[in-house]
Amino acid sequence: MENATGNHRFESIRCSFDLQALMRTLGAEMIEIASGRCRIAAPILPSATQQHGYAHAGLTFAIGDSAAGYAALSLMPEGSEVLTSEMKIHLLAPGKGDRLVATGSVVKPGRRLMVVRADVVAETGEDRVPVATLLGTMVPVAG
Amino acid sequence: MENATGNHRFESIRCSFDLQALMRTLGAEMIEIASGRCRIAAPILPSATQQHGYAHAGLTFAIGDSAAGYAALSLMPEGSEVLTSEMKIHLLAPGKGDRLVATGSVVKPGRRLMVVRADVVAETGEDRVPVATLLGTMVPVAG
Amino acid sequence: MENATGNHRFESIRCSFDLQALMRTLGAEMIEIASGRCRIAAPILPSATQQHGYAHAGLTFAIGDSAAGYAALSLMPEGSEVLTSEMKIHLLAPGKGDRLVATGSVVKPGRRLMVVRADVVAETGEDRVPVATLLGTMVPVAG
Amino acid sequence: MENATGNHRFESIRCSFDLQALMRTLGAEMIEIASGRCRIAAPILPSATQQHGYAHAGLTFAIGDSAAGYAALSLMPEGSEVLTSEMKIHLLAPGKGDRLVATGSVVKPGRRLMVVRADVVAETGEDRVPVATLLGTMVPVAG
Numbered sequence: 064m065e066n067a068t069g070n071h072r073f074e075s076i077r078c079s080f081d082l083q084a085l086m087r088t089l090g091a092e093m094i095e096i097a098s099g100r101c102r103i104a105a106p107i108l109p110s111a112t113q114q115h116g117y118a119h120a121g122l123t124f125a126i127g128d129s130a131a132g133y134a135a136l137s138l139m140p141e142g143s144e145v146l147t148s149e150m151k152i153h154l155l156a157p158g159k160g161d162r163l164v165a166t167g168s169v170v171k172p173g174r175r176l177m178v179v180r181a182d183v184v185a186e187t188g189e190d191r192v193p194v195a196t197l198l199g200t201m202v203p204v205a206g
Numbered sequence: 207m208e209n210a211t212g213n214h215r216f217e218s219i220r221c222s223f224d225l226q227a228l229m230r231t232l233g234a235e236m237i238e239i240a241s242g243r244c245r246i247a248a249p250i251l252p253s254a255t256q257q258h259g260y261a262h263a264g265l266t267f268a269i270g271d272s273a274a275g276y277a278a279l280s281l282m283p284e285g286s287e288v289l290t291s292e293m294k295i296h297l298l299a300p301g302k303g304d305r306l307v308a309t310g311s312v313v314k315p316g317r318r319l320m321v322v323r324a325d326v327v328a329e330t331g332e333d334r335v336p337v338a339t340l341l342g343t344m345v346p347v348a349g
Numbered sequence: 350m351e352n353a354t355g356n357h358r359f360e361s362i363r364c365s366f367d368l369q370a371l372m373r374t375l376g377a378e379m380i381e382i383a384s385g386r387c388r389i390a391a392p393i394l395p396s397a398t399q400q401h402g403y404a405h406a407g408l409t410f411a412i413g414d415s416a417a418g419y420a421a422l423s424l425m426p427e428g429s430e431v432l433t434s435e436m437k438i439h440l441l442a443p444g445k446g447d448r449l450v451a452t453g454s455v456v457k458p459g460r461r462l463m464v465v466r467a468d469v470v471a472e473t474g475e476d477r478v479p480v481a482t483l484l485g486t487m488v489p490v491a492g
Numbered sequence: 493m494e495n496a497t498g499n500h501r502f503e504s505i506r507c508s509f510d511l512q513a514l515m516r517t518l519g520a521e522m523i524e525i526a527s528g529r530c531r532i533a534a535p536i537l538p539s540a541t542q543q544h545g546y547a548h549a550g551l552t553f554a555i556g557d558s559a560a561g562y563a564a565l566s567l568m569p570e571g572s573e574v575l576t577s578e579m580k581i582h583l584l585a586p587g588k589g590d591r592l593v594a595t596g597s598v599v600k601p602g603r604r605l606m607v608v609r610a611d612v613v614a615e616t617g618e619d620r621v622p623v624a625t626l627l628g629t630m631v632p633v634a635g
């Protein structure tokens with residue numbers, strides 16, 4: 064799908080991402096989009112922390128959920144939109160470091176719903192520590 | 207528990223909440239704290255929306271998770287802290303309206319872990335529409 | 350809906366339940382079916398226990414999932430079928446006593462998917478202890 | 493850990509499994525136990541089906557949950573026991589074929605709780621179709 068059609072698809076996904084104001088507020092960037100895969104990175108800004116100065120679970124969830132959603136959207140026909148139906152997150156370690164990177168992928172594609180997952184790591188220099196894993200359901204909606 | 211001890215407990219919970227920078231970034235306020243119950247409200251700021259201008263799932267999750275966490279913390283001994291171990295969110299309707307209000311409560315208290323839930327509604331004037339329900343696990347940690 | 354149509358609907362639900370061989374194997378009975386609500390009871394048979402002699406989580410899940418599924422099905426058009434898409438269960442206490450009773454209900458009905466829940470209690474004489482709560486998603490399929 | 497201690501550990505795990513009457517009722521067998529990994533297989537018996545003759549979600553859940561639990565237990569000190577705190581299952585495809593095989597593993601070990609997963613496939617001859625994925629939390633308890 065890494066052809067003209069794929070590229071067009073990915074452009075409209077990047078465009079949708081750019082419209083997510085919360086992602087901008089959190090300083091998040093889409094650093095990769097491919098068929099069935101999406102990576103979103105966000106710095107751990109002082110404005111996005113919890114009471115101990117680590118990443119708030121809301122930040123971790125937000126980028127994990129978006130990465131999973133766009134991974135699903137990348138497998139849907141042009142003009143589709145996708146909504147999170149439900150999502151479970153396990154927090155595995157405190158979110159501390161330079162930035163968080165969420166990798167979304169598709170566990171089971173489907174016309175009516177897609178099972179998706181995302182894994183979030185905290186990066187500090189070369190170091191990568193898993194901080195969360197998400198598993199959930201995306202539903203396609205007419206765009 | 208609405209005695210001197212309870213009040214002191216609730217003060218330290220409000221203090222912990224005030225330290226959550228992400229809550230401030232999202233404009234969230236703790237509008238109620240009681241034994242086993244916490245309510246957090248947040249406006250749907252233009253800076254916290256998804257691509258259609260509705261509340262981003264990250265916002266809904268963030269206040270639901272915090273409300274559930276502080277509901278759990280309210281039942282723990284002074285000096286405790288609480289961490290989200292895992293949390294599942296179902297998105298029930300688009301988050302649109304004046305503000306979101308999350309009500310956290312405790313399904314099953316415990317010394318080693320607490321099962322918690324939160325329900326999030328969107329308020330527009332007198333109108334209240336359920337937008338999400340959360341169910342998860344909080345673990346106490348030494349403060 | 351407690352009219353002729355409703356009754357007919359409920360008959361076909363009971364018929365579907367009777368076809369679930371696992372329910373029979375576990376000694377489970379549908380003790381109530383109404384619009385958006387279903388109750389299933391099962392004895393804690395020696396053949397359905399875990400290593401400590403309590404109800405196996407598989408038993409608790411099975412009747413909770415079925416109760417939630419039939420609660421959803423009761424709100425769908427005649428001739429529909431329903432499948433569990435995903436289900437989360439929290440085990441709250443050991444499953445011990447005379448029998449388990451699962452009450453399924455619908456959190457949010459929908460044409461494409463239904464959010465459902467179930468609560469399972471262990472009954473011993475007059476005593477009722479919550480042993481599990483479930484929250485999940487059912488999808489309608491053509492019958 | 494595949495030394496004398498490991499072998500002894502695994503023996504007591506097999507012993508615990510043999511005490512799970514529901515596993516026997518379902519015809520389930522532990523076909524592999526190693527450090528952080530456990531596989532359980534079960535035939536799709538006529539006595540464990542749902543209304544369409546496929547594996548009941550209760551069967552799929554039961555072996556997935558047990559495989560995940562024993563994977564966790566294999567990493568705990570001798571004499572430990574483990575309880576499912578919460579578990580989410582996604583059903584990916586109908587459970588049809590010769591047998592189901594659940595592979596449990598540990599996502600994140602911990603002294604107070606362990607994040608676990610299990611994947612269940614349906615086998616028909618050489619064919620393997622993913623039918624479910626589970627993600628949940630196990631808690632160690634004194635044995």
